[in-house]
Amino acid sequence: MAKLVINQGEVGNIQDLISLCSFGAMEEKNGELIINAACKMCKICVKKGPKGAVEYIEDAKVTIDKSLWKGIVVYVDHIDGVIHPVTYELIGKAKELALKINHPVYAIMIGSNITKQSHELLHYDVDKVFVYDHEKLERFKMEPYTAAFEDFVNNVKPTAILMGATPVGRQLAPRLAARVKTGLTADCTILDINENTDLVQIRPAFGGNIMAQILTPNHRPQMATVRYKVMDAPKKNQVEKGEIINCDISSDKLNSKVDVIDIIAKEKEQFIEASEVLVVAGRGIKKEEDLQMVQELADLLGGQLACTRPISEAGWLEAKRQVGLSGRTVRPKLIITCGVSGSVQFAAGMNNSDHIIAINKDENAPIFKTAHYCLVGDLYEIVPNLINQIKVSKGALENEL
Amino acid sequence: MNILVCIKQVPDSNKVEVDPITGVLKRNGVESKMNPYDLYAIETALRIRQEMGGTISAITMGPPQAAGVIKEAFAMGVDNGVLISDRKFGGADVLATSYTISQGIKMLGDFDIILCGKQTTDGDTAQVGAEISEWLNIPCVSNVSKIVEIKNEDIVVEIDMTHDIEITKIQFPCLLTVDKDIFMPRLPSYLKKQEAKNREIKIISLADLEDKDERNYGLNGSPTQVERIFPPEVNAHREIWNGTPTELTNRLLNKIKELKFI
Numbered sequence: 233m234a235k236l237v238i239n240q241g242e243v244g245n246i247q248d249l250i251s252l253c254s255f256g257a258m259e260e261k262n263g264e265l266i267i268n269a270a271c272k273m274c275k276i277c278v279k280k281g282p283k284g285a286v287e288y289i290e291d292a293k294v295t296i297d298k299s300l301w302k303g304i305v306v307y308v309d310h311i312d313g314v315i316h317p318v319t320y321e322l323i324g325k326a327k328e329l330a331l332k333i334n335h336p337v338y339a340i341m342i343g344s345n346i347t348k349q350s351h352e353l354l355h356y357d358v359d360k361v362f363v364y365d366h367e368k369l370e371r372f373k374m375e376p377y378t379a380a381f382e383d384f385v386n387n388v389k390p391t392a393i394l395m396g397a398t399p400v401g402r403q404l405a406p407r408l409a410a411r412v413k414t415g416l417t418a419d420c421t422i423l424d425i426n427e428n429t430d431l432v433q434i435r436p437a438f439g440g441n442i443m444a445q446i447l448t449p450n451h452r453p454q455m456a457t458v459r460y461k462v463m464d465a466p467k468k469n470q471v472e473k474g475e476i477i478n479c480d481i482s483s484d485k486l487n488s489k490v491d492v493i494d495i496i497a498k499e500k501e502q503f504i505e506a507s508e509v510l511v512v513a514g515r516g517i518k519k520e521e522d523l524q525m526v527q528e529l530a531d532l533l534g535g536q537l538a539c540t541r542p543i544s545e546a547g548w549l550e551a552k553r554q555v556g557l558s559g560r561t562v563r564p565k566l567i568i569t570c571g572v573s574g575s576v577q578f579a580a581g582m583n584n585s586d587h588i589i590a591i592n593k594d595e596n597a598p599i600f601k602t603a604h605y606c607l608v609g610d611l612y613e614i615v616p617n618l619i620n621q622i623k624v625s626k627g628a629l630e631n632e633l
Numbered sequence: 634m635n636i637l638v639c640i641k642q643v644p645d646s647n648k649v650e651v652d653p654i655t656g657v658l659k660r661n662g663v664e665s666k667m668n669p670y671d672l673y674a675i676e677t678a679l680r681i682r683q684e685m686g687g688t689i690s691a692i693t694m695g696p697p698q699a700a701g702v703i704k705e706a707f708a709m710g711v712d713n714g715v716l717i718s719d720r721k722f723g724g725a726d727v728l729a730t731s732y733t734i735s736q737g738i739k740m741l742g743d744f745d746i747i748l749c750g751k752q753t754t755d756g757d758t759a760q761v762g763a764e765i766s767e768w769l770n771i772p773c774v775s776n777v778s779k780i781v782e783i784k785n786e787d788i789v790v791e792i793d794m795t796h797d798i799e800i801t802k803i804q805f806p807c808l809l810t811v812d813k814d815i816f817m818p819r820l821p822s823y824l825k826k827q828e829a830k831n832r833e834i835k836i837i838s839l840a841d842l843e844d845k846d847e848r849n850y851g852l853n854g855s856p857t858q859v860e861r862i863f864p865p866e867v868n869a870h871r872e873i874w875n876g877t878p879t880e881l882t883n884r885l886l887n888k889i890k891e892l893k894f895i
Contacts, residue, residue, distance in 0.1 A: 419757065436865075437859070
């Protein structure tokens with residue numbers, strides 16, 4: 233048990249502590265300092281306040297035996313047996329982490345008629361692939377998939393579980409985390425591991441331009457989701473290595489109150505994730521019709537138009553064109569941002585791009601911390617100019633031919 | 634039909650920064666608002682009530698001022714609302730938050746449908762809804778993009794799975810997290826806003842919950858711990874370009890050519 237205790241005698245100027253708190257969780261009541269329900273237990277008042285004014289008191293905890301939990305497991309994300317490439321990226325990361333603590337790397341695949349697909353994983357250097365193959369697991373449903381995964385956790389006791397932040401992973405991971413009562417960190421951008429097997433999980437936090445380093449110090453398994461195109465995919469080996477383990481689970485554990493009645497294939501869409509060049513419109517775009525200019529630049533570069541949250545919220549572009557934590561994660565070869573301020577949520581969705589060019593009037597815009605080439609200037613002057621010049625140079629090229 | 638909507642108050646901007654020297658969060662002057670994705674959940678609830686009848690309750694967790702989002706929900710047409718608030722809930726991660734909310738829901742009674750927005754704009758985790766469903770032991774589907782049919786025992790919805798659409802039937806009671814754009818959220822009514830002004834918002838604290846064990850809430854009930862916060866790294870290989878628009882355009886053109894994109 234941990235709590236904050238205020239020693240009124242040591243507080244001194246109450247207003248100083250009130251303004252120190254970032255969450256407005258301190259207030260004055262009858263001349264005394266109190267902590268209200270806005271407290272996030274960040275302990276800044278303990279660390280930065282007058283000595284002894286606020287104390288953090290923690291009873292001795294019952295600690296778990298971490299050595300009983302072994303292996304880093306990757307959930308094989310698939311729909312109808314088609315494996316999502318984020319799976320291989322996570323196997324690459326798991327391998328790197330496992331090497332540091334000398335643990336095995338596992339994969340778990342849940343589905344129906346997936347024997348053939350499970351062999352595909354043996355080309356990526358996993359030690360064991362655990363397969364739950366049952367007709368009731370044909371299409372992803374939260375309850376039976378959680379039951380199979382829970383069975384695996386109870387039998388194998390892995391120290392960490394990595395999952396893709398896909399439509400499936402984003403449903404299965406939280407349901408499983410609550411089932412086995414452990415911590416889950418969403419959309420990690422950096423993962424590392426300490427010698428004591430604690431997974432170091434880094435992600436944007438507090439809805440601002442801040443990164444948080446998160447640990448799950450006293451629970452196992454540790455769970456994290458990672459978006460597609462955040463980690464690097466390993467190379468495929470020619471030969472199969474490792475072992476397939478078929479797991480049994482009783483059929484009555486796989487019942488569900490959800491029925492998939494029909495599946496309608498969507499028309500093949502051009503996803504911004506697949507584009508090698510992206511031109512992004514941000515809040516610096518003043519009018520909806522000005523998007524045409526950005527679109528034209530994207531067309532000239534053979535790329536696609538993308539946008540930030542404000543542009544999609546305004547309804548100017550569809551949500552599927554939005555880059556960032558509430559949109560898509562992209563990793564193109566070239567990305568040009570036009571009038572994008574560059575919040576952490578946005579940057580987390582694109583900062584692995586090969587070449588990042590940012591155009592913004594404000595030299596203090598956070599995007600300039602992410603970009604490789606930072607153009608301090610007005611997009612309304614630069615972009616039309618650039619469009620003309622590209623046309624001219626393309627024209628010149630065509631004349632030469 | 635008993636419908637519940639889970640909503641959250643979030644900071645109105647993302648201009649929250651950390652002081653690189655002191656490590657203190659700077660949130661001064663940041664206003665609060667309802668998480669924009671929750672508006673779609675409220676609108677979905679209103680449409681379901683319109684078709685099936687029944688009542689809509691809203692639940693939120695946060696500091697005392699979070700009661701403001703319950704008033705906003707009233708102004709949109711929600712019938713009842715409660716705030717779960719206690720200092721002992723401070724520092725809650727996803728597991729502790731979802732547990733606290735599920736305890737609050739149990740106090741309010743039985744619901745046929747619980748609706749959540751797709752995620753919040755401050756945490757951006759999209760995890761709390763599914764964890765609540767686990768604590769309540771009810772079926773759950775996410776990414777609901779359309780309601781096809783509602784009956785007394787179940788609901789049929791469309792789920793966007795990126796590459797295809799699933800038509801899925803879910804038995805009540807259930808939890809759905811809805812996508813943006815499922816319905817266009819209505820504007821708050823002026824009349825309802827006036828009525829909501831003086832309405833008392835019921836506050837649930839730890840003492841009111843079935844499980845009163847402090848160890849299950851707030852920082853104590855949270856497996857994940859924030860070890861440190863820090864400003865994002867500055868790209869070490871960046872070049873800052875200043876100059877006239879013409880100079881900048883020329884340099885940019887040359888760079889794009891050099892990188893072989895033209």
